[in-house]
Amino acid sequence: LGEDALEFACTALKPGGNLVIKSFQGELFPELLSDVRKYFYSVRGYRTKASRKGSAEVYIIAKKFKGTCDDTEGPL
Template identity: 55%
Template sequence: MGSQWGRDRFYRQARTEGYRSRAAYKLLDIQKRFQVIRDDDNVIDLGCAPGSWLQVLRELTDGQVIGVDLNPVPSIEGVVTLTGDFTTEYMHEKIRSLIGVANVIVCDAAPKLSGNKSYDQARAVGLSEEACDFALDFLKPGGNFVVKTFQGDMFHLILDKMRENFFGVKVYRSKAARKGSTEVYIIGKKFKGHRNDSEG
């Protein structure tokens, strides 16, 4: 496995430039193409371990940057990291006390893979939908949301949800994605506004 990672130019580049993982270049690629983050935005990163997206976010904005993950994340200067489940009411209250609402929410999280393609894809889409629900509660109107998901039979569920809640929605495969991966990012721009309580 080591030789495989060693041949990956993004892996080598991350090591050279000090990023914690090659995933940093996915966010840099998305930002270059879609300009989702402005230099004064407050940003929440869901599923932030090991922290490479937090490193990029800290470079892109002077606003507040908060990362949440089930696993502890080594500290990054100028970034607040929280350990826990972003779907819980406890974590929601914790985040609200720190940031209130955010201009941008990003999520590069993925479930641990079992090897069962349909099961893994269902879990991945479910995680993406949970991240979207979080964004609908924490984004300012006009805010932006970036979420990783995987193409397959259930892909339309998260895509439809995004189209209901953002004025602009694009599906993008990063140039930094590994060959053969079905991984894509959905970019939602200009959040329409907080959902009604009647929607749940």
């Protein structure tokens, strides 16, 4: 779902826009974080204090959309 949110953001956000993705740390999380970093100037993971201990829940906070999702690797 994180990749779907990023793909939607690429079509809907204006340059400078922000995105928050709720995700879970796991095997694919580093790849998602890397993909988000390609298209936003500021990206960080955030774990809420309200999350249960041992929960893999994490939010990706992405700020300042670069305005395009075009890259040499092709579409998302």
